[in-house]
Amino acid sequence: MSRKYFEEEVIQQTLDYNYAQHSDADKFNIAYGIDKNFLFGCGVSIASVLLANPEKALAFHVFTDFFDSEDQQRFEALAKQYATQIVVYLIDCERLKSLPSTKNWTYATYFRFIIADYFSDKTDRVLYLDADIACKGSIQELIELNFAENEIAAVVAEGELEWWTKRSVSLATPGLVSGYFNAGFILINIPLWTAENISKKAIEMLKDPEVVQRITHLDQDVLNILLVNKARFVDKKFNTQFSLNYELKDSVINPVDAETVFVHYIGPTKPWHSWGAYPVSQYFLQAKSNSPWSHCALLNPVTSHQLRYAAKHMFNQKHYTSGINYYIAYFKRKLLE
Structure with a gap:
C-alpha cells in the first residue's frame, strides 16, 4: 500500500x-x-x-x-x-x-x-x-x-x-x-x-x-x-527570523549577523514591498539586482491591510506625504469593504 x-x-x-x-x-x-x-x-x-x-x-x-x-x-x-x-x-x-x-x-x-x-x-x-x-x-x-x-x-x-x-x-x-x-x-x-x-x-x-x-x-x-x-x-x-514590522517599534534588535545563512522575513511586510525599505532588506535586494527581477518595481500596497502598514512605515521612514496619502487610501478602502 x-x-x-x-x-x-x-x-x-x-x-x-x-x-x-x-x-x-x-x-x-x-x-x-x-x-x-x-x-x-x-x-x-x-x-x-x-x-x-x-x-x-x-x-x-x-x-x-x-x-x-x-x-x-x-x-x-x-x-x-x-x-x-x-x-x-x-x-x-x-x-x-x-x-x-x-x-x-x-x-x-x-x-x-x-x-x-x-x-x-x-x-x-x-x-x-x-x-x-x-x-x-x-x-x-x-x-x-x-x-x-x-x-x-x-x-x-x-x-x-x-x-x-x-x-x-x-x-x-x-x-x-x-x-x-x-x-x-x-x-x-x-x-x-x-x-x-x-x-x-x-x-x-x-x-x-x-x-x-x-x-x-x-x-x-x-x-x-x-x-x-x-x-x-x-x-x-x-532560519534567522525578522519581521520588517519590528522596525515600527521604539527599539529594534537585528538578529542577522555574519554567521547567518538564511534570513527569514516573517510577518505581513516583505522586502519586495515598497514600504519595506530597511537595511535588513539588503539581502533580498542584492539578490533581486542579480536576477531577472532586477528591473521589476517593488510592489505597492493593494489591500487595506497593506495600505495601513505602508502608511505606518512611511511615517517611520519620515516620508510624511506618502504616509498621509496611504492613510487616506486606507480609509477610503475601508469604507468600501
Whole structure:
C-alpha cells in the first residue's frame, strides 16, 4: 500500500528549465510551495541561494497553482543565468481548499506535504524553504548533514522556553517544552518521513475539528506535534527570523549577523514591498539586482491591510506625504469593504 497521501495526479503540469552542468546524482534539492503572491519572492530567494553558493550542485523545485508566461520567462532566464535547474510543478489544489486557512496562511502552506510525497521515491532529502527567505551564506553544512536513525527532519527552534511551554500546553504535547520549530525551514529526511506517514497523518489531523480548535499555526503546529522528539534542532543561523514590522517599534534588535545563512522575513511586510525599505532588506535586494527581477518595481500596497502598514512605515521612514496619502487610501478602502 502506498504511504503517500498525495499521488502524482495532483501535479497537472511540469516545466523543467534545466541548464545545469552537473549530474542528477550530485544535486542537492531545494523546494518551495507557493501561490501567485509569492512568485516574486521565490525567484529572488532562489537567486540568493545561488549567489551565496556558486560552486554547489543545486536543483530547485517550485510547487505552485499559478504560473503565467511572464513567470515562465523569468524563471527560465534565472536557470540560464546561473546554469542551474529549476523545475516548476502546477498543482491541482482542490483537495487542499477544504483545509483550514487564515488571512496570512492560504492553502498553499500545505504544498509542503505534496513536496514530501512527490520526492518519496526520488531522493533521500529535500530542503523546504519559505519563499520569504533570503540566503547570505554557505549551505554546505546542510548538504553534509547526516541524520540519526530516528530523525525525520532538521529544523530551527522558534522563540525560547516560555513560548515552547505555551505551545506545549496549547497543543497538549508536553514534549514541545524542549523546542518548538518554525516550519519555514525544514530539511526533510524523505525515507523516514514516508515510512512514518507524516503527510497523511498531518492532513488527517487538519481535518479533525478537535485538532483544528487547538491549533493557531495550522500545519506548523501539526508538524510540531508529529515530529516531537523526532527532529534535529540545528543552529538558528539557518532560519534567522525578522519581521520588517519590528522596525515600527521604539527599539529594534537585528538578529542577522555574519554567521547567518538564511534570513527569514516573517510577518505581513516583505522586502519586495515598497514600504519595506530597511537595511535588513539588503539581502533580498542584492539578490533581486542579480536576477531577472532586477528591473521589476517593488510592489505597492493593494489591500487595506497593506495600505495601513505602508502608511505606518512611511511615517517611520519620515516620508510624511506618502504616509498621509496611504492613510487616506486606507480609509477610503475601508469604507468600501
